């Protein structure tokens with residue numbers, strides 16, 4: 590498989606209105622072959638439109654489009670999957686590669702310990718945002734591409750993970766459980782679809798709205814004072830190198846701080 594970035598590609602990025610996802614689109618747009626198409630997904634239609642407009646000015650040869658979708662709402666997620674299928678199934682022959690970056694994520698009830706997680710509605714909403722929609726989007730992506738031969742179109746799925754998928758920390762029942770579940774779901778998907786390139790990337794502690802929320806709400810907020818925060822650009826650059834080298838084992842997890 591030659592470098593992902595040399596191919597005209599169709600790239601979906603969830604959670605791309607701000608933070609790490611927005612930076613992924615920005616940095617990938619610099620790298621990907623001209624006439625690639627970027628599909629930005631998050632709740633805020635205004636932020637998405639603003640991002641697309643700015644990106645179109647900087648990258649004249651790419652296409653940028655967006656879908657506003659609240660991943661916590663099952664009806665929204667179903668509509669997103671249907672719309673993606675309707676809008677892109679007739680255009681796949683234009684691309685040599687398709688990439689889904691599952692980046693959207695929320696922290697959940699980090700102000701509570703496990704003993705206080707007693708609101709089933711909040712738990713269900715969290716699961717829908719962070720794991721059910723993730724599984725549904727993986728499915729929609731693979732179904733969309735199914736009619737096209739692998740020789741004509743590469744498939745890539747990148748799960749944005751976290752150190753919390755492997756290291757337990759207090760008051761992270763929801764966040765840590767779904768990050769671990771997402772990695773395992775990807776490993777299962779990889780066994781079932783050996784020709785798809787998949788990776789769980791743990792980006793390190795980032796300066797974003799999510800880290801602000803952690804610093805203000807988390808029961809263990811003191812711990813965050815000693816963390817060495819990265820810029821989103823630093824971490825996306827590392828992801829770009831990993832994808833460019835393309836030496837990783839399918840569905841493995843790579844952390845920003847891993848050597849090699």
Ligand SMILES: NC(=O)c1ccc[n+]([C@@H]2O[C@H](COP(=O)([O-])OP(=O)(O)OC[C@H]3O[C@@H](n4cnc5c(N)ncnc54)[C@H](OP(=O)(O)O)[C@@H]3O)[C@@H](O)[C@H]2O)c1
Nearest residue numbers: 604606607608609631632633659660694794795797798799
């Ligand atoms: N920040 C860190 O230190 C850190 C460390 C390790 C891993 N990560 C992971 O990196 C990823 C990105 O994190 P970040 O720091 O960039 O977070 P962030 O700044 O809070 O941004 C989260 C993104 O997800 C979208 N989003 C949130 N809820 C959504 C919903 N219900 N439906 C659709 N989109 C939704 C947001 O857009 P809208 O508000 O417009 O919907 C936004 O674009 C996450 O998976 C996170 O777990 C972050």
